[in-house]
Amino acid sequence: MMDLKKNLLSVIKKTFGKKVLDSIVNNNELTIIVDQKNIISILQGLKNTPTLEFNQLIDLCGVDYLEYPKGAIQDKRFAVVYHLLSIKNNSRIRVRAFIDNNEFPVIETTTALWPAADWYEREAFDLFGIMFLDHPDLRRILTDYGFVGHPFRKDFPMIGKVEMRYDPSQKRVIYQPVTIEERNNVPRIVRDEGFHNG
Amino acid sequence: MAEIKNYTMNFGPQHPAAHGVLRLVLEMDGEVIQRADPHIGLLHRATEKLAENRTYLQSVPYMDRLDYVSMMVNEHAFVMTIEKMMNIKVPIRAQYIRVLFDEITRILNHLLWLGAHALDVGAMTVFLYAFREREDLFDCYEAVSGARMHAAYYRPGGVYRDLPDLMPQYQAANNKSKKEMDRLNNNRQGSLLDFIEDFSNRFPTYVDEYETLLTDNRIWKQRTVGIGVVTPERAIALGMTGPMLRGSGVEWDLRRKQPYEVYDKMKFNIPVGKEGDCYDRYLVRMEEMRESNKIIKQCISWLRDNPGPVISKDHKVAPPRRQEMKEDMEAMIHHFKLFTEGFHIPEGEAYCAVEHPKGEFGTYIISDGANKPYRLKIRAPGFPHLAALNEMTQGHMLSDLVAIIGTQDIVFGEIDR
Numbered sequence: 001m002m003d004l005k006k007n008l009l010s011v012i013k014k015t016f017g018k019k020v021l022d023s024i025v026n027n028n029e030l031t032i033i034v035d036q037k038n039i040i041s042i043l044q045g046l047k048n049t050p051t052l053e054f055n056q057l058i059d060l061c062g063v064d065y066l067e068y069p070k071g072a073i074q075d076k077r078f079a080v081v082y083h084l085l086s087i088k089n090n091s092r093i094r095v096r097a098f099i100d101n102n103e104f105p106v107i108e109t110t111t112a113l114w115p116a117a118d119w120y121e122r123e124a125f126d127l128f129g130i131m132f133l134d135h136p137d138l139r140r141i142l143t144d145y146g147f148v149g150h151p152f153r154k155d156f157p158m159i160g161k162v163e164m165r166y167d168p169s170q171k172r173v174i175y176q177p178v179t180i181e182e183r184n185n186v187p188r189i190v191r192d193e194g195f196h197n198g
Numbered sequence: 199m200a201e202i203k204n205y206t207m208n209f210g211p212q213h214p215a216a217h218g219v220l221r222l223v224l225e226m227d228g229e230v231i232q233r234a235d236p237h238i239g240l241l242h243r244a245t246e247k248l249a250e251n252r253t254y255l256q257s258v259p260y261m262d263r264l265d266y267v268s269m270m271v272n273e274h275a276f277v278m279t280i281e282k283m284m285n286i287k288v289p290i291r292a293q294y295i296r297v298l299f300d301e302i303t304r305i306l307n308h309l310l311w312l313g314a315h316a317l318d319v320g321a322m323t324v325f326l327y328a329f330r331e332r333e334d335l336f337d338c339y340e341a342v343s344g345a346r347m348h349a350a351y352y353r354p355g356g357v358y359r360d361l362p363d364l365m366p367q368y369q370a371a372n373n374k375s376k377k378e379m380d381r382l383n384n385n386r387q388g389s390l391l392d393f394i395e396d397f398s399n400r401f402p403t404y405v406d407e408y409e410t411l412l413t414d415n416r417i418w419k420q421r422t423v424g425i426g427v428v429t430p431e432r433a434i435a436l437g438m439t440g441p442m443l444r445g446s447g448v449e450w451d452l453r454r455k456q457p458y459e460v461y462d463k464m465k466f467n468i469p470v471g472k473e474g475d476c477y478d479r480y481l482v483r484m485e486e487m488r489e490s491n492k493i494i495k496q497c498i499s500w501l502r503d504n505p506g507p508v509i510s511k512d513h514k515v516a517p518p519r520r521q522e523m524k525e526d527m528e529a530m531i532h533h534f535k536l537f538t539e540g541f542h543i544p545e546g547e548a549y550c551a552v553e554h555p556k557g558e559f560g561t562y563i564i565s566d567g568a569n570k571p572y573r574l575k576i577r578a579p580g581f582p583h584l585a586a587l588n589e590m591t592q593g594h595m596l597s598d599l600v601a602i603i604g605t606q607d608i609v610f611g612e613i614d615r
Contacts, residue, residue: 027282027548056434058558059549061575069566083549083562083577087434087448090455094549116437119585142239142614151244158251186253190567191542 005030008091011051016042031094039080039097040108046084046093047113054084054093057110060120062128063096066154069190077102078130082110099130109135127152158182204232211240215318215600218610220584222599229595234588241614249574253540254280254354257574262348264576265612268307268555269339270299272612273352278458279550279561280354283543286515291506292356293459298497299342299351300459300552301490302394305401306335307555307607308483308490312408315480315604319421324411331404334397341366341390354541355516356509361501365393391498398494405487412480422476426590426602429474436589437582440557441486442606445471445479452553464493476605515541540569554579556607578612 005025012032013020019042022033034042046054063079076098084093099105109132110117121132122141129150132138140147149156159182167174207224210216219240225233245264249257261276262269274296281288288296313328336346341362343349351358365386368379385396412418428438433446443450451468453461469485471478509516517536518529543565551560557579564573583606590606591599 026546029548031547057437058439058551059560059562059575059577061562063564063573068572081562081575083560087450092549094547114437115435115589116582116585119581140239142242144239152247158247184251186256186538186540186569188568188570189539189542 008052008093012046012093015045015049015052029092029094031096033096033098036097036099036107039095040110040113043082043084043095043110043113046095051089052086053088054086054091056085056087057082057114057116057120058085058092059083060110060117060124062124062130062152064128064152064154074098075102076100078105078128080107080124080130104131105129106131106133108133111135126150129153209599215603217314217603217608219614220603220608220610222587224596224599226596229597231591231594231596231599234591234599236584236587238584238610239614241610243615245615246574246576249571251570253569254543254571255536255540257571258353259348259350262350263611264578264615265307265554265556265559265580265609266347267310267609268303269347269349270296270303270351271307271552271554272559273350274300275550275552275554275559275561277352277354278552279548279563280515280543282550283546283548283563283565284354284515284541286355286510286512288356288459288510289507290460291360291501291504292508294497294500294504295357295361295508296352297459297461297464298394298494298501299338299357301493301497302335302338304490304555305487305494306332308487309335311483311555311604311607315601315607316412316418318600318604319418321411321415321418324408327404327407327411331397331401334393337366338390338394338397341393353509353516355512356507358509360508361390363389365390391502394494395498398491398498401491402488405484405491409484413484419477421598421601422480422605424473425476425594425598426605427473427475428586428590432589433474436586438557438586439579439582440554441479441482442557442583444469445482446474447472452551452558456551458550458552464496466490466493476601479605542567542569543571549577551577556580556609556612557583559612576612576615578615580606580608580613584608584613 008030009023019034019038020032021035024031046052060082063081064077065079066077078099080097082095099107107130109121119141121135122139124130125132125138126140126142127150143151149161159178159180161178162175163178164173164175204225204227207226209222209224211219211221221237223235223237224231245260249260258273258276261272264272309328309332313325316324339349340346343351365388367383367386370379385393428446430446430448433443433448447470449468449470454468466489469482471482513532517533522529523533545565545567547564549560549562551558559579560577562575563571566572590602
């Protein structure tokens with residue numbers, strides 16, 4: 001299994017050369033990190049090179065690295081992660097592209113390569129506010145009509161910002177600021193390495 | 199003569215054929231669909247965001263509520279990702295139990311799909327038949343976990359507890375005679391395995407019954423043959439997995455191609471369709487139920503002969519036994535730490551997928567070393583399927599839309615997450 005990953009990595013390095021900024025083999029899975037500029041050409045190569053043939057886009061998701069421990073990630077906040085599957089070669093790969101602009105994240109769309117990307121990109125736009133250039137129909141998908149904000153960003157509170165109720169005097173459903181308090185019974189703790197070994 | 203124009207029509211979210219809360223905005227030309235625009239998100243609960251604020255163990259029951267007709271398989275993908283990241287060895291008996299319940303869940307899911315699909319297309323009886331068998335399978339869930347649907351039975355490191363030696367029986371009630379009680383409890387005299395074995399012996403006849411009702415039924419064929427055709431190339435491009443992909447003739451099944459747990463020791467066939475229409479997907483799923491039944495039988499015979507532990511002995515991830523906690527200080531501390539702080543996953547990321555009854559269900563976890571995931575992404579099989587609805591329905595009649603929604607096996611718990 002490990003050899004397969006090594007083979008795959010060497011083929012990818014041969015095909016793309018310096019365009020692959022970094023590669024990680026973690027938990028027996030191969031991740032390549034690429035520059036936002038090259039994302040389309042890399043994905044196109046992964047899809048169309050006969051020895052690779054990653055013809056199915058399994059998943060596409062946004063990630064917000066705002067609260068990720070410092071030092072691990074460059075000062076880029078958003079990333080888009082692509083999970084690809086090759087049905088012919090029975091292999092998987094993960095591609096991650098960090099987005100340069102933290103305030104207004106923009107990346108090119110992959111809908112031309114895989115039609116499945118359409119809804120996944122709408123989801124990433126809805127939840128993280130990542131804009132996909134040239135996407136045919138970039139609307140919100142999971143949140144309510146008229147929702148404000150991008151709920152999966154780390155600076156968006158878990159309980160949300162507004163709540164909905166029926167107002168008897170106005171005889172309609174209204175939005176108002178949330179009245180509940182966030183309750184977190186288990187704090188988030190990062191232990192030192194090796195803490196759990198002894 | 200009146201001029202005929204395209205008009206838009208709203209379908210759902212409160213519609214019996216919308217399978218939950220699907221809202222469709224349809225652009226119609228007479229009775230022919232020009233464009234279908236699904237509006238989803240009415241059941242969005244932000245499971246992934248909630249999981250970021252809870253320990254890994256607290257998130258397991260949320261997985262049940264994603265695809266709420268195949269509960270345990272959702273848990274399976276989640277606990278497998280955790281086990282992969284922490285490098286936990288799962289006892290072999292737990293692996294067999296997981297495979298057994300995955301297949302029970304597959305039958306459970308396909309029975310609901312079959313009943314609902316047939317009901318949408320106009321056959322009432324199949325629904326009643328399918329729910330009769332679902333009752334028995336829910337009893338298996340209840341016997342093993344205490345809950346009929348949201349089991350939270352799979353835990354990181356194994357399963358919550360071993361299969362019970364006694365199958366729970368019906369209790370006397372005013373509305374049931376002695377004779378009726380004896381009939382109901384007839385196959386519940388032994389252990390849970392006896393009950394499942396009895397079910398697996400009866401089940402092929404039941405599938406024959408469904409097939410008698412549908413497979414050669416003229417009306418059923420008129421409504422499904424040639425409807426919603428997807429070519430293999432399009433199915434791959436659209437991100438389809440599971441029966442939707444196999445119905446188009448692509449032989450792809452994670453249980454065979456990327457085996458997890460003990461699927462590599464199981465003997466089963468992968469049914470594949472030819473035309474890629476609703477009827478082929480129906481045949482594929484029917485055959486899958488028979489294959490699942492074969493896997494269940496193989497698991498039962500192994501589980502009977504091989505007792506053993508069902509959850510990891512590593513008390514950093516799995517709680518110690520009650521008895522140990524009463525005598526051993528360290529076991530007590532482990533228990534306390536596990537249920538207050540929870541376990542930590544080393545920094546890194548992993549994606550694990552299982553062959554869910556609907557397709558590839560995967561979870562992608564990014565951990566920063568804390569006791570909670572930094573990011574959890576759930577790859578729901580229904581999401582790309584529903585995205586393909588527009589393409590599948592174009593040029594079809596409105597009544598065919600209902601058949602196509604049925605064949606996609608839509609469940610909103612997983613699509614909206």
